[in-house]
Amino acid sequence: MSLWVRFKRWVRSLFGGAIAALEDPRLILEQNIRELNDQVPKMNENIATVKANVLLLQKEVRRNEQEVGQLVARIKAAIQxxxxxxxxxxAVQLERTRETLARTKEQLQYAEAxxxxxLQVKQAFLREKERKIQEAKEALRAHERAKWQAKVADALEQFEVGGLDQTHEEMIQRxxxxxxxxxxxxxxxxxxxDLEALKIEKDAEALRAAELVRQFKLEMGLLEPEPRPALEAPAPEKTVEPAREGEETKTIGRQRTR
Incomplete structure (x- = not known):
């Protein structure tokens, strides 16, 4: 291997490594997406040019066909x-016009093809463009997730290395x-x-408040007064029926016997 070849390889390795280190994959992917989108208008312009050629040839074919018809009619009229x-x-003009028509039709077939x-190339390009753009976007999202994960990892490492964990636990313990x-x-x-006394006082206050509310309701006619308990009726007096004559005589006799 010559010295010059080795020198060129060394230069390529040196600058190639420097360029690779300066390249940002995220920026390159974004630029690729822009370039893919920019190619669509150019492709549409080229397709429009091909379509215009097709239209021109179609008009030329129609014009030649009309000219052939006119020449045929003139020939027939001249013969008559x-x-x-x-x-x-x-007839000579008709022959040349038919040759021109045949060539134009052939060109039209090629133009239409x-x-x-x-159109097929455009559809394939659009599909491939969409696939590459989606792939690039997914890679960019993955890159953003990786950056966030790297920040979290750095924060955790700082907790452990900088003594933040120990300070954190100490403050929590305090x-x-x-x-x-x-x-x-x-x-x-x-x-x-004395919680029991407070509770009794609170219950008494609640009862007093309930009684005040009940009094207000009585005054407003919302409650009926409670009926007072009825007095006990006096016991009926026992009446002594008059004794019959026979019973009275027996009673007197018993009293005397005693």
């Missing part, structure tokens, strides 16, 4: 009029201790208060 010389001149092929002290003070304060 006995002017073979004029018919011969028209080229137009159909251009807050827990302060919370425990506050709860203990609250329990001591509650122990020194």
């Amino acid at each position: 009029a006995g002017r073979d010389d004029i018919a011969q001149q028209y 080229a137009y159909e092929k251009a 807050l827990r201790e302060e919370t425990a002290r506050s709860e203990a003070r609250l329990e001591l304060a509650l122990d020194s208060v």
Whole structure:
């Protein structure tokens, strides 16, 4: 291997590595998407040119066919009029026009085939363009996710390396201790208060408030007064029926016997 070849290879490896290091895949993919989209108008312009050629050839074919028809009619008219010389001149023009018509039709066939092929190429290009754009967008989204994951990983590493984990746990422990002290003070304060007396007072206040509301309802006619309990009726007096004469005599006799 010559010295010059080795030198060129060294230069390519040196600058190639530098260029590769400067390349940003995200920016390159975005540029590729823009270039793919920019190619569509150019392709449409080329297809329009092919279509215009087809239209021109179709008009030329129609014009030649009309000219052939006119020449045939003139030849027939000249023959009927006995002017073979004029018919011969028209016959020569007819022959040239038919040759031109045949060539134009052949060109039209090629132009139409080229137009159909251009449309097929365009459809294939659009499908491939859409596939490449979707692939590039997915790669860009994956790149963004990877960048976010890298930031999270850096943050976790900083927690561990910079001593943030230890500080974090220490602050949490201090807050827990302060919370425990506050709860203990609250329990001591509650122990020194007669909760039962407070509860009784609260219940009494609720009963008094309910009675006041009931009085208001009585005054407003929303409640009927409670009926008072009825007094007990006096027991009926026992009446002594008069004894019959026989029974009275027996009673007196028994009293005397005693």
